[in-house]
Amino acid sequence: MRIEDMSIDQLLELNQYICQRIDELQEQETLQALSQLRVGLKVTFEGREGPVLGIVTKINRKSVIVLAEDGTKQYKVSPELLRPLRDVK
Template structure:
């Protein structure tokens, strides 16, 4: 298949399939990451302020609550 040969409708259909696949892969990754997290577990992640170190205090379906070493609370995505 050559992308140059596709019609506008075919390109839109392909785009929709690609977007759905990306969403599915991200969901699978999030589920894997969430299954490996435990309350009280030490974690780190990158934020605008730089590297943040903290402890997991709550695990939701789509996010994780972390309290950092400076007692700030962060709601972050699992992936």
């Protein structure tokens, strides 16, 4: 069936299924990202003014609190945006 041939009711039902699937995929991404984080981990992410280095101070269900490396700012960040830093020795 072509989308042009669908009724409003059919389109609304299709939209509901699409939105539900998007939500499921986003939830999977969030859980995957959260599984790689822990309090005290050094991370980086792209802030409004460029790259930010910081330390994870709290992990919530859908967001992570990151304290900037210099201790001046605290950020509430989506876990998918964080990249763990590897210690260089």
